[in-house]
Amino acid sequence: MGSSPVGLHRVLAPPGVLPQAADQLDNRAEIEPDEVRIKVERLNLDAASFRQLSEKHSGDGTAIRAEVLEIIANRGKMQNPVTGSGGMLIGTVDAVGPESPLGLVAGDRVATLVSLTLTPLAITDGLVRWDGRSEQVPCAGYAILFARSIAAVLPDDLDPELALAVLDVCGAPALTARVVRACGSSTVAVIGGAGKSGSLSLVAAREAGASRTVGIVPSTAERDRLTEAGVADVVAIADARDPVALSAAVTEALGGPADVTVVCVDVPGCEHGAILATADGGTVVFFSMATSFAAAALGAEGLAADVTMLIGNGYLPGHAGYALDLLRKDPAVRRLFEARLAGH
Amino acid sequence: MGSSPVGLHRVLAPPGVLPQAADQLDNRAEIEPDEVRIKVERLNLDAASFRQLSEKHSGDGTAIRAEVLEIIANRGKMQNPVTGSGGMLIGTVDAVGPESPLGLVAGDRVATLVSLTLTPLAITDGLVRWDGRSEQVPCAGYAILFARSIAAVLPDDLDPELALAVLDVCGAPALTARVVRACGSSTVAVIGGAGKSGSLSLVAAREAGASRTVGIVPSTAERDRLTEAGVADVVAIADARDPVALSAAVTEALGGPADVTVVCVDVPGCEHGAILATADGGTVVFFSMATSFAAAALGAEGLAADVTMLIGNGYLPGHAGYALDLLRKDPAVRRLFEARLAGH
Numbered sequence: 001m002g003s004s005p006v007g008l009h010r011v012l013a014p015p016g017v018l019p020q021a022a023d024q025l026d027n028r029a030e031i032e033p034d035e036v037r038i039k040v041e042r043l044n045l046d047a048a049s050f051r052q053l054s055e056k057h058s059g060d061g062t063a064i065r066a067e068v069l070e071i072i073a074n075r076g077k078m079q080n081p082v083t084g085s086g087g088m089l090i091g092t093v094d095a096v097g098p099e100s101p102l103g104l105v106a107g108d109r110v111a112t113l114v115s116l117t118l119t120p121l122a123i124t125d126g127l128v129r130w131d132g133r134s135e136q137v138p139c140a141g142y143a144i145l146f147a148r149s150i151a152a153v154l155p156d157d158l159d160p161e162l163a164l165a166v167l168d169v170c171g172a173p174a175l176t177a178r179v180v181r182a183c184g185s186s187t188v189a190v191i192g193g194a195g196k197s198g199s200l201s202l203v204a205a206r207e208a209g210a211s212r213t214v215g216i217v218p219s220t221a222e223r224d225r226l227t228e229a230g231v232a233d234v235v236a237i238a239d240a241r242d243p244v245a246l247s248a249a250v251t252e253a254l255g256g257p258a259d260v261t262v263v264c265v266d267v268p269g270c271e272h273g274a275i276l277a278t279a280d281g282g283t284v285v286f287f288s289m290a291t292s293f294a295a296a297a298l299g300a301e302g303l304a305a306d307v308t309m310l311i312g313n314g315y316l317p318g319h320a321g322y323a324l325d326l327l328r329k330d331p332a333v334r335r336l337f338e339a340r341l342a343g344h
Numbered sequence: 345m346g347s348s349p350v351g352l353h354r355v356l357a358p359p360g361v362l363p364q365a366a367d368q369l370d371n372r373a374e375i376e377p378d379e380v381r382i383k384v385e386r387l388n389l390d391a392a393s394f395r396q397l398s399e400k401h402s403g404d405g406t407a408i409r410a411e412v413l414e415i416i417a418n419r420g421k422m423q424n425p426v427t428g429s430g431g432m433l434i435g436t437v438d439a440v441g442p443e444s445p446l447g448l449v450a451g452d453r454v455a456t457l458v459s460l461t462l463t464p465l466a467i468t469d470g471l472v473r474w475d476g477r478s479e480q481v482p483c484a485g486y487a488i489l490f491a492r493s494i495a496a497v498l499p500d501d502l503d504p505e506l507a508l509a510v511l512d513v514c515g516a517p518a519l520t521a522r523v524v525r526a527c528g529s530s531t532v533a534v535i536g537g538a539g540k541s542g543s544l545s546l547v548a549a550r551e552a553g554a555s556r557t558v559g560i561v562p563s564t565a566e567r568d569r570l571t572e573a574g575v576a577d578v579v580a581i582a583d584a585r586d587p588v589a590l591s592a593a594v595t596e597a598l599g600g601p602a603d604v605t606v607v608c609v610d611v612p613g614c615e616h617g618a619i620l621a622t623a624d625g626g627t628v629v630f631f632s633m634a635t636s637f638a639a640a641a642l643g644a645e646g647l648a649a650d651v652t653m654l655i656g657n658g659y660l661p662g663h664a665g666y667a668l669d670l671l672r673k674d675p676a677v678r679r680l681f682e683a684r685l686a687g688h
Contacts, residue, residue: 314645
């Protein structure tokens with residue numbers, strides 16, 4: 001069998017599914033003519049995945065590390081079996097097949113923009129340099145890109161960790177901007193506005209012409225941080241899992257329900273509040289991997305809410321460059337990211 | 345505490361959530377001033393829910409009936425704990441609170457257009473008239489509508505069971521028509537085209553101006569039925585869980601990937617195939633309650649697919665009348681529905 005642009009030839013079980021749906025991938029190091037091998041330096045675990053692992057093991061870094069190693073060894077990829085999510089990686093191009101269309105050359109420092117959930121991966125250092133207590137996982141090993149994978153060459157002007165943190169969520173600002181532009185002048189609520197995808201979505205909404213924006217955060221610490229960054233017109237505190245409190249906070253901040261609501265918090269149970277906070281004829285964009293399809297679909301029906309609900313697609317053409325440019329142009333959002341990376 | 349238009353006052357546990365997210369609702373018979381009580385004749389279980397119950401009990405009707413009774417007794421509503429889905433009901437208006445805005449009067453024969461997952465419900469006959477082997481559940485009991493609930497008075501010109509089957513899926517044709525109209529002339533693939541929501545979505549797509557449509561079905565029996573109905577330009581057989589086979593079937597039928605793909609099959613694992621079958625810049629509408637949010641979001645990213653993905657909202661203004669009119673205008677789709685109700 002020849003190689004497939006979407007990686008079907010690397011699926012070991014079950015047969016016939018795409019790599020993301022596979023239980024197990026073939027992570028052999030030798031590459032097909034259209035594949036690329038990356039020497040991995042660092043994994044960036046998806047926030048929902050790391051949170052689940054951390055809660056399961058009560059923050060015990062050694063146990064978390066052992067489970068991540070076991071997942072990768074068993075599955076040939078890093079996909080949390082509970083959340084279904086993965087993350088991304090950073091590394092250096094090690095080998096390029098002669099038929100690869102990705103335009104990469106050996107030595108390029110890259111970040112993968114396709115999820116770890118479909119990327120063949122092997123770890124060779126037992127993750128000895130990781131304490132198991134952060135989403136950022138320094139490591140040695142290799143990963144494989146298919147013909148239709150996406151990788152961004154890391155920019156020279158930004159710290160690689162900073163660039164990686166931006167690239168990890170770069171679908172959110174791109175889709176937010178597209179939705180806001182399509183709506184014309186609109187009010188925008190970003191639930192989880194102080195996080196990575198949330199703060200970039202706020203900047204994108206403003207840049208795309210939003211008439212007024214609110215960032216909803218869960219705590220006074222996040223409120224102060226987001227207020228200082230100045231990327232939202234209003235910052236308000238509300239529990240996103242409490243539909244009544246959330247919609248009241250949005251309505252008060254915007255003078256009515258939002259035309260566009262963007263959900264960026266990685267906790268379950270935010271669907272109803274987001275729907276209730278959105279105007280009739282408006283749009284909800286769900287980026288959180290903790291979103292329940294049934295809760296959203298039935299919630300809108302149950303509330304007789306005529307809202308368009310989008311599943312946040314992590315890919316849009318040009319999304320990486322767009323997100324990096326937002327960070328370059330906005331020193332305040334850059335400081336937010338740098339503070340997060342420094343653990344504040 | 346006064347009554348809430350979305351039914352917060354009926355939530356027993358956990359506190360603060362909307363009725364759909366509740367573990368347990370208060371199903372007391374006495375109504376608040378803005379509520380309506382319905383004397384229930386028949387439940388129509390959601391297809392994904394009935395399938396799960398039927399498979400769990402290997403088609404044993406007595407065991408299925410016992411579990412449905414137990415769910416309703418424990419939860420005060422019919423919401424399958426595994427699928428999270430419910431269904432709808434038919435009955436007669438029994439009592440109308442003086443402040444109800446729904447415009448119903450005692451004696452009206454109605455179908456509820458909000459899900460059973462958020463409707464307080466009590467069964468009083470032990471479901472003795474139901475053999476546990478069909479989604480249609482004849483019963484005696486009562487249900488409560490809130491101020492913001494939606495109920496349709498059953499039309500005089502259609503058999504009530506037929507009207508109920510149409511109303512149960514009336515969000516799908518309405519949203520399909522809206523999406524197709526917004527795209528202009530477009531090609532449309534309906535996955536699960538011979539089912540209730542699928543066949544109505546095909547009719548809606550054509551009526552909304554689709555340039556070419558394909559209905560994808562799993563078997564020769566469904567192919568023959570859908571071909572005879574004539575509601576799709578092409579009918580093709582493919583396993584919707586096989587991404588490569590599904591996208592090949594759609595591409596062959598339409599001369600390329602679909603501008604709009606509508607997913608109406610109630611089995612898990614159709615997300616990747618639907619994405620792969622859709623053109624860049626196109627739209628996928630997921631109506632199946634078996635849809636996984638993470639599989640869709642990560643699948644599109646992993647395939648570098650620039651597709652807009654919609655969570656199928658069961659509510660649009662005017663959806664009930666629109667769907668009933670489609671059935672009235674198209675004798676072939678009406679025959680499809682009648683054949684399904686007759687068990688063929």
